[in-house]
Amino acid sequence: MNYHIKLASFCSTCPNRRFGLCQILLEQISNQWHPQTLQRVLVKAKQHLFRQGNQLDGTFILREGWIQLYRITEPGKREVFPSILPGEILGLYVEDQATAAYSAKALQDSVFCKIPNLVSLCGTNSKLALRLAGLCEFDNLKAEMYLANVAHCDAKERVAFLILELYRRLELRGLNKGFTIPFPLMQADIADMLGLTTVHVNRTLAVLKAEGLFVIQKHELTILDFQALYSLVGEYLEPINECYRNCMNDCRYMI
Amino acid sequence: MNYHIKLASFCSTCPNRRFGLCQILLEQISNQWHPQTLQRVLVKAKQHLFRQGNQLDGTFILREGWIQLYRITEPGKREVFPSILPGEILGLYVEDQATAAYSAKALQDSVFCKIPNLVSLCGTNSKLALRLAGLCEFDNLKAEMYLANVAHCDAKERVAFLILELYRRLELRGLNKGFTIPFPLMQADIADMLGLTTVHVNRTLAVLKAEGLFVIQKHELTILDFQALYSLVGEYLEPINECYRNCMNDCRYMI
DNA sequence: CGTAAAGTTGAATTCTTTCAAACACGGTGG
DNA sequence: CCACCGTGTTTGAAAGAATTCAACTTTACG
Numbered sequence: 301m302n303y304h305i306k307l308a309s310f311c312s313t314c315p316n317r318r319f320g321l322c323q324i325l326l327e328q329i330s331n332q333w334h335p336q337t338l339q340r341v342l343v344k345a346k347q348h349l350f351r352q353g354n355q356l357d358g359t360f361i362l363r364e365g366w367i368q369l370y371r372i373t374e375p376g377k378r379e380v381f382p383s384i385l386p387g388e389i390l391g392l393y394v395e396d397q398a399t400a401a402y403s404a405k406a407l408q409d410s411v412f413c414k415i416p417n418l419v420s421l422c423g424t425n426s427k428l429a430l431r432l433a434g435l436c437e438f439d440n441l442k443a444e445m446y447l448a449n450v451a452h453c454d455a456k457e458r459v460a461f462l463i464l465e466l467y468r469r470l471e472l473r474g475l476n477k478g479f480t481i482p483f484p485l486m487q488a489d490i491a492d493m494l495g496l497t498t499v500h501v502n503r504t505l506a507v508l509k510a511e512g513l514f515v516i517q518k519h520e521l522t523i524l525d526f527q528a529l530y531s532l533v534g535e536y537l538e539p540i541n542e543c544y545r546n547c548m549n550d551c552r553y554m555i
Numbered sequence: 556m557n558y559h560i561k562l563a564s565f566c567s568t569c570p571n572r573r574f575g576l577c578q579i580l581l582e583q584i585s586n587q588w589h590p591q592t593l594q595r596v597l598v599k600a601k602q603h604l605f606r607q608g609n610q611l612d613g614t615f616i617l618r619e620g621w622i623q624l625y626r627i628t629e630p631g632k633r634e635v636f637p638s639i640l641p642g643e644i645l646g647l648y649v650e651d652q653a654t655a656a657y658s659a660k661a662l663q664d665s666v667f668c669k670i671p672n673l674v675s676l677c678g679t680n681s682k683l684a685l686r687l688a689g690l691c692e693f694d695n696l697k698a699e700m701y702l703a704n705v706a707h708c709d710a711k712e713r714v715a716f717l718i719l720e721l722y723r724r725l726e727l728r729g730l731n732k733g734f735t736i737p738f739p740l741m742q743a744d745i746a747d748m749l750g751l752t753t754v755h756v757n758r759t760l761a762v763l764k765a766e767g768l769f770v771i772q773k774h775e776l777t778i779l780d781f782q783a784l785y786s787l788v789g790e791y792l793e794p795i796n797e798c799y800r801n802c803m804n805d806c807r808y809m810i
Numbered sequence: 811c812g813t814a815a816a817g818t819t820g821a822a823t824t825c826t827t828t829c830a831a832a833c834a835c836g837g838t839g840g
Numbered sequence: 841c842c843a844c845c846g847t848g849t850t851t852g853a854a855a856g857a858a859t860t861c862a863a864c865t866t867t868a869c870g
Contacts, residue, residue: 429684436691451750495706
């Protein structure tokens, strides 16, 4: 479930090799990694990568799968954060060790590349450190737009935003099939992400579907009226796009 | 309003010189800055540092004052983001240029140090880049906790969280006088930060004050019952504290 | 095929908003 | 010095959005 790999073989077939941290790592270090540097970690659907309160010992790049971050506060109350999608990172960033603020659970079978010592790698590679900062900044703006959306929008707009935001982020990595994307979220997940109840998410989804904006079937979502969704919540999407273009500039067009 | 300064004289009296970016900058570059490297920028209360849509040309460190970030979406709708407090940064991070996602308005007379070329500085200084990533990560967790709070808490808890969060961040820099902190926010600002209406913020403040949790007078807020506030929303504060300790470790105790 | 998990629906309640009006305060000018 | 005005705060009553509770239906899965 957790073993060392040779970078060359593993990365050469990775769809994320020209994005994010990987882009910089591969650019500069090529195939000379020490086997300790990178580990492969597999987590089956419904299993945890780590739990809130765990001591973390590395940075994880999600190669494939879908990770849900959540916190249990009081019993029965669960706060769910924006999902981690393939190519994105989680775990340690700039610290040498830290306690996980939230649990990370796989919603699909997932594969990670684990970097046990990102901080020290960054210490000798300012370009890597700068890319890390860029990724953090992107995450930050994403969180801020979720905040603005949840704070100021009604249920329909919140759901529309969630769908568009996921679509855009998946599309960046080419993980869409046209307007269809994987969608492993349950209604209770959506509720706990957007600050609604399951019941109200259900009613809201019903309305949006009835209006012909999208359909959900068998853990896949297909957008039927992108324009309508966009006119509802495009305001919250644009800053994220802009930030992505600025921070990660060349990545977008290199694949 | 915007002129070059000699680092040595300006920074030696700065209360932030042992925090954040400044700590790293001063550690490594000492007094040899080119006058172009750092500029001083003054912004009077109610004036803007920049407006949403502006092309940005530098990174700003707030030396003193209080900055409010906000976005106007539809007419009459204003989304306010967590305030920028002394010692914190805004503007460009890892890009060479970017369009401002939100407007930055001074709520008090404010003084900034402007770094026009942070990206290139980071390119030759991985420690600086790593600290930048740490600051972004801190901002990110802060935004996530605001998100969790706004999504899952009622009005009383949201207001309590806002107050505690501001108190903690000001206290980190020694900007509190005991349990009293500056508080230039209007009720409408609080409303637009927390996703409530002014009317409801007013009623909520009245309740919390009546319960003896704090008082507000003349743009200052005094916490009377820290324990009660903490038991209400400490859950949302702890991760932020932990992240700050991890990312900025030694800073806290160096002043 | 049967059970557990997820989704759907209705009715009553609660929290928050909306609209409207009144009040307090600080600054300005006569 | 006081009247006036604008901005921000306070209060009330009615309307609306989302929640709660409860029951029921459908789907997923061993």
